Amino acid sequence: MSEPNQLLVRRIEQGTVIDHIDPSKAFNVLKTLNINGKEGNIVTVALNVPSSKREKKDIIKIENKFLKRKDTDRIALISPNATINIIKNYKVAEKRKIEVPDSITDIFKCPNVNCISNNEKNILSTIVVLDKVNIVLKCKYCSRIIDINDLEEI
């Protein structure tokens, strides 16, 4: 909780703070995590918060939910610079930097409608990360290079 801007929204007793989200990507992150408010958790979203490391960032605070590694993988392709803070008793119990994985399975659909992964049952769609810095993605099956903005969740 080093940046004073995090105090723009109230501290949480326990849960997850997703910090350093690329500006304007917070709602994509929420969608990717399947958080729509119906779960009942208190969720606070801050957009375009001034940041010392980068010009702006988004922040999400989710109370009483501890993100797991599988959830982190989901965020990696939307905002690879985000950091995850697991909060317990108002303190950071774990600080996790998102690592872009080599591949992501069974989370995103291949955008190519003619890909076998969209046409045959029981295939686990797998997106391979060719370039972790510039985020260049390829479908494991049809080999198409995928624009990150075209990714849709299964």
Added chain:
Amino acid sequence: MTRTNHFFGKDIVSIKDFSKDDLEFIFETTDKIRKLKPDEKSEFGKGRTLGYIFYEPSTRTRMSFEAAMASLGGSSIGIFDSKFSSIEKGESLADTIRIMDLYSDIIVLRHPNDGSSRYAAELSNNPIINAGSGSEEHPTQAMLDLYTILKEKGRINNLTIGIVGDLKYGRTIYSLLYGLKNYQVDIYLISPPTLSVRSESIYEIRNKINIKQENYLDEVIKKLDVLYVTRIQKERFPDTQEYEKVKGTYKIDDKILENTKTDLSIMHPLPRLDEISHLVDNSPKAIYFKQAAYGKELRAALLTVILNECPF
């Protein structure tokens, strides 16, 4: 130089999986196969069964694989009309592959979906050969195309090659471009704007190959050593009105050939519709039937090295 057989027991899913050395190994093996008498090569496939599964129509690819397997002393079984198989009842590709895997030693698959062969290769214990996967790839066609260029022109390096027609949906094009990236060639891609090559599908070779894109053939054709013609494929258009707008855009006839290099070679993966006039067939420039003949021999070489670790 003795090359290592990297094909033994391997799938042929994408031409991207093979190096220039691997391709030249196949070309050399094809040369050897062509020199053998029938009884000398009939041991390479003896007692082995090729299983083919064709979800889309085919003439040359299926027949050349069957003929190749027969020339090696093996046999073929398969499905070439899905209406007469359990595919018609809704059987999945996965189950169809699993069953063919039980009955054959090597599987040749043509399927309308991109990535189908890669998926089949995950399921099958025996090697899978991709005989066309949607608009993604047709690797054995590209190998035989490269072999044809090598045999007919004496080299692949330092040629100017024009590829004309449906470059968006044509699966042979993508395999051919990835094969050509191993050589020093100048490539002209000639198509209507709506059928230009899919940039995302040549992403991995965008900086490794010298490509120029054109819409008109008349000027470019004068520079070419090889003209590779493709059919505009009605069956791949989501909208038939779009097909009607572009069909017949390019026509290779005696007139357009007047201003070409004397040793221009015209290739076509076939089938053709009206993009090459039948009057061109007798021109020494037309090598598309030779190309089809090389197809059987190159596929015999492929089957030989997949089924035999040290055939020679």
